[in-house]
Amino acid sequence: MTVKAGVIGATGYAGAELVRILAGHPQAELAAISSVSFEGKPLSSVYPAYYGLCDMLCGTEAEVLQKSDVVFAALPHGLSQEIAKECHDAGKVFIDLGADFRLKRLNEYEDWYKVKAVYPELHEEAVYGLPELFREEIRGKKLIANPGCYTTAVPLALVPALKAGLIEKDGIIADCKSGVTGAGRKSTQDTHYPELNEGMHAYKVGGHRHTPEIEQTLRRICGEEVTIVFTPHLLPVNRGILATCYAHLKPGTTLEQLQKVYEDFYQDEYFVRVLPDGMKADIHNVRYSNFCEIELHTDPRTNMLIAVSAIDNMVKGAAGQAVQNMNLALGLEETAGLKMFPPAF
Amino acid sequence: MTVKAGVIGATGYAGAELVRILAGHPQAELAAISSVSFEGKPLSSVYPAYYGLCDMLCGTEAEVLQKSDVVFAALPHGLSQEIAKECHDAGKVFIDLGADFRLKRLNEYEDWYKVKAVYPELHEEAVYGLPELFREEIRGKKLIANPGCYTTAVPLALVPALKAGLIEKDGIIADCKSGVTGAGRKSTQDTHYPELNEGMHAYKVGGHRHTPEIEQTLRRICGEEVTIVFTPHLLPVNRGILATCYAHLKPGTTLEQLQKVYEDFYQDEYFVRVLPDGMKADIHNVRYSNFCEIELHTDPRTNMLIAVSAIDNMVKGAAGQAVQNMNLALGLEETAGLKMFPPAF
Amino acid sequence: MTVKAGVIGATGYAGAELVRILAGHPQAELAAISSVSFEGKPLSSVYPAYYGLCDMLCGTEAEVLQKSDVVFAALPHGLSQEIAKECHDAGKVFIDLGADFRLKRLNEYEDWYKVKAVYPELHEEAVYGLPELFREEIRGKKLIANPGCYTTAVPLALVPALKAGLIEKDGIIADCKSGVTGAGRKSTQDTHYPELNEGMHAYKVGGHRHTPEIEQTLRRICGEEVTIVFTPHLLPVNRGILATCYAHLKPGTTLEQLQKVYEDFYQDEYFVRVLPDGMKADIHNVRYSNFCEIELHTDPRTNMLIAVSAIDNMVKGAAGQAVQNMNLALGLEETAGLKMFPPAF
Amino acid sequence: MTVKAGVIGATGYAGAELVRILAGHPQAELAAISSVSFEGKPLSSVYPAYYGLCDMLCGTEAEVLQKSDVVFAALPHGLSQEIAKECHDAGKVFIDLGADFRLKRLNEYEDWYKVKAVYPELHEEAVYGLPELFREEIRGKKLIANPGCYTTAVPLALVPALKAGLIEKDGIIADCKSGVTGAGRKSTQDTHYPELNEGMHAYKVGGHRHTPEIEQTLRRICGEEVTIVFTPHLLPVNRGILATCYAHLKPGTTLEQLQKVYEDFYQDEYFVRVLPDGMKADIHNVRYSNFCEIELHTDPRTNMLIAVSAIDNMVKGAAGQAVQNMNLALGLEETAGLKMFPPAF
Incomplete structure (x- = not known):
């Protein structure tokens, strides 16, 4: 099985790191990426380290949603709610690297982030993706709030x-x-x-x-x-x-x-x-x-x-943990794509 | 008046910083420096930044004691006690950047540093050189324990x-x-x-x-x-x-x-x-x-x-404060030699 | 004698460094500073390292010109020509840290900088302020082009x-x-x-x-x-x-x-x-x-x-050399305000 | 097929990087490592980044030679000649990250490195492992001099x-x-x-x-x-x-x-x-x-x-290129274990 993974907000740091980690994942392939600021441009024009390795063009959110089985979003808070709704309706797995679904008490969310919780039922449904503490809740789920660093x-x-x-x-x-x-x-x-x-x-x-x-x-x-x-x-x-x-x-x-x-x-x-x-x-x-x-x-x-x-x-505090959550959500080996050594220097 | 200042342990970082600050002091001149490891060598051979500016040769402790009115020592703990004694007997001002005279409870000194307090009367006499808190105690004194960073x-x-x-x-x-x-x-x-x-x-x-x-x-x-x-x-x-x-x-x-x-x-x-x-x-x-x-x-x-x-x-946490203490000890303007701006970048 | 020195473009890096060096100059005082972007704000709001040390408000070019005997400008190229003219007419010393008066061949200036030489006679009059090579030309002059780094x-x-x-x-x-x-x-x-x-x-x-x-x-x-x-x-x-x-x-x-x-x-x-x-x-x-x-x-x-x-x-490649040129222009000790040691670390 | 790879000099930087890269190689496994300074100690005691990932004990050269099909050495110059001889006699592949077999003119080797070429026939036999320039020479060879950075x-x-x-x-x-x-x-x-x-x-x-x-x-x-x-x-x-x-x-x-x-x-x-x-x-x-x-x-x-x-x-200039050479020597996919993205930040 190869998972089609898409990244919304791919040109931010967490998004770019996700692309790098997914590139080394044995069972995933990058299906689509999006960026509001760099739409139509290759990711490697933003991150020249990826030149020749990921020259995929940044498309729109809609394209990512259409082409992907698993959707990651790395966006400023407030912007993930509609994406979550669309993924929910389409039956896709959505892993949110932003803050929108992390706080279970909606008043805390609204107070600290000054954003309105639009779909309270999705906030209810969302699981908090810190696998070492809440692994069993994450397995097989479709809406995962990836913790911050x-x-x-x-x-x-x-x-x-x-x-x-x-x-x-x-x-x-x-x-x-x-x-x-x-x-x-x-x-x-x-x-x-x-x-x-x-x-x-x-x-x-x-x-x-x-x-x-x-x-x-x-x-x-x-x-x-x-x-x-x-x-x-x-x-x-x-x-x-x-x-x-x-x-x-x-x-x-x-x-x-x-x-x-x-x-x-x-x-x-x-x-x-x-x-x-x-x-x-x-x-x-x-x-x-x-x-x-x-x-x-x-x-x-x-x-x-x-x-x-x-x-x-950027890894355990963002993109790596997001992939760990994807693995749990899809029933893959939890460490798939994530066994890289930290370099010694 | 020009103060003849000497630095024992001039090739350590605190010592080298003292030399630099003293060089900009309007009423002090560097009389002698010493180093066990670099005796006979110019300070600039250890710190090439000083080449042409301080090529003074490193001598012995004895030479520093002989040539200086004010003696600074920047040494590992335990080594300042004898110097303090000699300065005391010779009526010189001694400012110790090491830890030997900082703790007033001798058991704390001996417990934490595993060193014996050899001259308890000097420990008694020493003042703790944190001018913003204990200024009046420092003025005119001859044995000053300069605080750590x-x-x-x-x-x-x-x-x-x-x-x-x-x-x-x-x-x-x-x-x-x-x-x-x-x-x-x-x-x-x-x-x-x-x-x-x-x-x-x-x-x-x-x-x-x-x-x-x-x-x-x-x-x-x-x-x-x-x-x-x-x-x-x-x-x-x-x-x-x-x-x-x-x-x-x-x-x-x-x-x-x-x-x-x-x-x-x-x-x-x-x-x-x-x-x-x-x-x-x-x-x-x-x-x-x-x-x-x-x-x-x-x-x-x-x-x-x-x-x-x-x-x-290295400055307020070591050499600068030591010069501030010297100024207080000698009745000079407290800020003499110390008004340098921190650089903006 | 105390020279009244002014800095146009004080909130750029070269300008801020000039302020710092002038603060340590025994015969100069900072008379006025200007900044287009930060007019009315203290320099220390831009460079918090200077808080309490230089809280002077940024004024206008005109204020600097009026209050200063020596005018420094650290501006993007093209903008110094009018200032040079005003200084010339007012008999003030002008030291330009920008590029406007560096190139003697006006076609080179115009080709490389895409700017028109407005006052060719000032370009003629300007001396190139690299003292180690052209010291005698600089002494006593009023329009000095400070070299780049x-x-x-x-x-x-x-x-x-x-x-x-x-x-x-x-x-x-x-x-x-x-x-x-x-x-x-x-x-x-x-x-x-x-x-x-x-x-x-x-x-x-x-x-x-x-x-x-x-x-x-x-x-x-x-x-x-x-x-x-x-x-x-x-x-x-x-x-x-x-x-x-x-x-x-x-x-x-x-x-x-x-x-x-x-x-x-x-x-x-x-x-x-x-x-x-x-x-x-x-x-x-x-x-x-x-x-x-x-x-x-x-x-x-x-x-x-x-x-x-x-x-x-920022020093020999900009602000320090500018002060060296000021010293030469005014007949001061060439090293005045510039004898600071490079730190050892 | 899984290649048994050994690293002599594993506690130097090139050696440690080799261990990291080999850990991600799909067809290689680390068979043994050696270090003169850290014999008997786990590699992770030298490089805590590897704690839990490579706690293999450092053994002797002899152990590496015995347990490995492919031997890498990352040693100061002069020390690889005997290892090359032993690998040669045992029919093992030897990839030298040191300088001993790089220079074909033995007088250049002896002049620049002040070392005697002990086995001229091995120097003759060695190929220079810069694949982009000399790929065909490297394929299937057993003695490869890995270039410097x-x-x-x-x-x-x-x-x-x-x-x-x-x-x-x-x-x-x-x-x-x-x-x-x-x-x-x-x-x-x-x-x-x-x-x-x-x-x-x-x-x-x-x-x-x-x-x-x-x-x-x-x-x-x-x-x-x-x-x-x-x-x-x-x-x-x-x-x-x-x-x-x-x-x-x-x-x-x-x-x-x-x-x-x-x-x-x-x-x-x-x-x-x-x-x-x-x-x-x-x-x-x-x-x-x-x-x-x-x-x-x-x-x-x-x-x-x-x-x-x-x-x-450390990668293309040392350990990565060494693995690239191993792949060529053994007829593996040249990029095996080496397709990692450079991180964007």
Whole structure:
């Protein structure tokens, strides 16, 4: 079987990465791509790295919908709802890399994104595509909300401890650092090379839209409301999310106990590496791969867990996870097309 | 008056930066430098950027002690005690960029550094050279312990709120990011370009020696024991410390109140910029300067202060602050030799 | 005496760097700045590194002209001619960092820049401000064309050999590498961090406007027409020009002879470092300084000179040289405000 | 068929990259690896990016030789001769990523490398593994000298023009820029992050050992002695060779003619992209891939060809080309395991 996959918004960074990953997928072929800004132009005119490899012309959304069995969309929020409806009506699988179907509480969606939920029944139907946490829900589904980058890295670092009742749900802090591709393809003064290079700063402190999404995942795990502090920072590297997460340990919890709980939790997970003592989670070591690595520490002086996770924001944090979700949705081998090594340097 | 200044350990990064700053100081001249590894060689053979500008030969400690009125030492911990003794006996000003005289509780020093305090009376005599917090103690003194980089950035971000009683002393977290020069001149596998570039990781989680030093400063401010979580990270940039500090707000504290308290606290401080709403503390914007900038946020959802400070680890976090301390010790204009603009790019 | 200096186009990179250098000049003060895009806004709103240090509001050209004794302009080509006229009529010194007065052959100017020379007599009057080559012409003058970055680095690497008759004037190749600030402040897709980082390419091959300017300087030195190959490349660093220059050696020329000729030629030049055997010209080592360093090699197998020069494109290649020219024009110490060390790291 | 492949020197950069590429090869499996420095340790302890993916222990040369059908060696020069002998005697395929069998004139080998050719008959037997130029010689062979990085990039940029008689063989200059991985895994002061970052310099000017290797290839193409100028530079990026090559055009040669000749020459080459007018060869666009891209210009003012080529030094310049050679040697699909897209960012 060869899956015909289409990408709407192929000229954004997540879309372009999807094209690259799909090109290496043994059971998928790229059926069509679309772009509003570059309609009629080859993808390789936008990304010269793909010259000769993907010179497919950017078409319209309608063309992608028509030619594809599986539709991926990587669009600004608000724009996926109509596509989801069309896929639904046509019986196609739709995997949304945008934010439209991630939040189950529609008021949260509407408050944080300032967009109206047009098809509440689709929001109801959508499953949240974080396979390591919600795999069984994803299998065979047709509408999948692919998580964001921070919202993948932070829960993977915290969930085993939270689920095992080893940490308090209150007082969680996620201090996160993101590579520049997280800001997208559009050049801005902030991402102009000389102004970002040799710099680092926090942004959207206390107000980033990934906050309710992380909280939703943690809430689902522990069954109670969770409110976190989430601080994103912009880092002068191309790729990666490093999430340094802080939580209060329940009395008596030890590092050995935590290490064991995490190793057990992720023991069958191909894409998660719980690092042994002495190894450091580093965005360098997961680049261009679908891996998440996790490093655990406790601080006995303050009785805190410090869990550090690292992913490639464009792969496990976007396009790779989307393909992982496609594999689950279609009943393919979950790792198909995703077994690439992170390069050593 | 021209001060004869000498630098012991001039070929390390802090030492080399001192030489550069002293070269622009209107009332100081470099009298002598020393290096164990490069004795007999010109400093410019180690740092070709200085070729033709500082070709002074590296001599011995003894030569520096003999030729200088003010002695700076930038040495691994443990090695400054004898120098301090000699300076003391000779009546010279000694400014130690190492860690030997920073911790007032000798057991903390001995526990964290595994070194014996040889001259307890000198530890007693030493003043802690963080001028914005302890200026009056420094004036006219002869033995000054120059703070480390993290231990400058973190207290400057927290002290005004702590002193004003606007935050709790418990539950403070300092998530810090450092440029590579913080790791020193010695090349290692970790700092080999291809392995650090495009990477980021935490290190010495829960065990960095700057922890008790930060706690000591906070303790002095609030008069009670303080225990913090401190997590340093290594960042692929040459210079800078970005400190993202978290603290619980006392009930009712507002951002406006905090902003006012910080602005008042630092209103006469040339080297501290409390940023107005909308500006971001960024290591990019303080490079090659003695400035510290501070950005304040509150998160009303969790009732936390998020204070972000940025310094150049080699200037305000080492050599610049040492010169600021020299100026105070000698009664010179505090900003002499230190008014350089951070470059815009 | 304090010179009142004004900067037209202060919010571009060269303008902002001028402001920084002038701030450290012992005999100059910044009288006024202008910007079309940011009129009425403080310079520090464009360059937050200057916050608290230069919050001067951007005014109009007219204000700068009125308030300043020396006017610098850092503008796109074509726009300096009227300013030059006004300065001329008002008897003010005008130092143009743009290209309008660099080329003496007006047809070359008009051909390469597609702009009409409006005041030929001013083009006649203008002197070319490369002090190491044309110092005596610059002293006391009122209209100075400040060279570009490549056009500083390449001639400094070649002129001593050319003047001494040790190389052929035909067959010269300049393979140059520039930091990103050379592309200016305006963000573009090419300078968007993720697309430039980890990349390098040539640009404007065979067609860069600095070509006739370099040729003009070489022609003035050897008294004959010179035609060169000039290939600029864009490099993922903020600052610097590295110029690798190739020329055919006249028969019998040795490296020792060349080294001696260069050392003699530049022996009284504060800002030029002719490196001894074993040292490498590196943009790293001249950053944030007005220095040019030069490394010489011969290749006996092919009988070629390989001369490598390095400058900071924003200092010796723009704002620093402009201040050097101001000093010469006004009879100040040539190095005033320009003796800053390049940082070691 | 599954090929058992072994890597001697697996912990160097080229060796580690080979392991990564072989892991994605559909018809090869990694049989054994060796390392003198890390014997007994898992490869992932040296390259944490491979943790969980290649935890194979480093063994001895002898083990690799015993367990493998195809032996790769990535060793300092001089050390491959005995391995070649053993492979020869055992009838195994040996692909040498080192320099020992590249130069056909043994005196050149001995002069440039200061090593004695121990088995001249093996030097005779060895084929030079640059498939785009010498494919037919490589097919089915058992001793293959894999070219170096510069020696791949430069000939690919020049050979079509040279072979077609459109450029002069005299006066060729190759100004090359290399990413840091070309300097190997061993950390040095030169590759210490703060000293390389924001820098660039030339090295081994007029004396790099790739010079005779490039000349040998050009000589084989045009049938006459060729002497070139070759200047390598070190670039602050991880990967890539950018080769800017200059040659005198034969009278009357046009860009259109050259473009056509290159396109024809490489029309069946999967791994070579001759770029159309307006696209730029950029190391950014070939990273992590086996592609070489080539950009052509002529400078009519000086009658020169400027040909710019870009490769990933670790893939097409080392490990990828080695696998390409393995495929040819064994009669596999030449592109097997090598069709990975370069990432767009």
